[in-house]
Amino acid sequence: MKLLVTFSRKKGRKPIIAQAVRDTGVLINVERAVIDSSEGEALIDVPDDQCKLVSDTMIHLGATVHMLEHGISVNESECVDCGACISICPREVFSLDRNFRLRLEEEKCVLCGKCIEACPHQALTLPV
Numbered sequence: 001m002k003l004l005v006t007f008s009r010k011k012g013r014k015p016i017i018a019q020a021v022r023d024t025g026v027l028i029n030v031e032r033a034v035i036d037s038s039e040g041e042a043l044i045d046v047p048d049d050q051c052k053l054v055s056d057t058m059i060h061l062g063a064t065v066h067m068l069e070h071g072i073s074v075n076e077s078e079c080v081d082c083g084a085c086i087s088i089c090p091r092e093v094f095s096l097d098r099n100f101r102l103r104l105e106e107e108k109c110v111l112c113g114k115c116i117e118a119c120p121h122q123a124l125t126l127p128v
């Protein structure tokens, strides 16, 4: 299960992810992280059965946590299978099938948002 974790750094540079690993014993896979001097956002992947434990621990540490059941989604009535999203995606989420129809491997998506602007038909949306 993927979790989107946001946290403020205004009260100090608390290493929230490292603390959550230490406190829970769960190995957390960081898929994407953007951290500056005032706040941070990280997309992490944790085993489904330990998701609540990690989420509760991070909330206790001051973070906001959203559980993400889906990655990017395509509005099939808008998509024209042009392929513009394929090369822009850093995780190879998109490909064309043998009939040149867009195919998605949604579980690979790290919600970076790069494909949204690349789509000329506004057919792509993020879950949050």
Ligand code: SF4
Pocket (backbone or CB within 6 Å): 071, 072, 088, 089, 090, 091, 092, 093, 094, 108, 109, 110, 111, 112, 113, 114, 115, 116
């Ligand atoms: S949001 Fe990022 S990782 Fe997900 S499909 Fe779009 S470009 Fe790929």
Ligand code: SF4
Pocket (backbone or CB within 6 Å): 074, 078, 079, 080, 081, 082, 083, 084, 085, 086, 102, 118, 119, 120, 121, 122, 123, 124
């Ligand atoms: S860029 Fe948009 S219209 Fe083109 S294949 Fe991707 S989702 Fe479909």
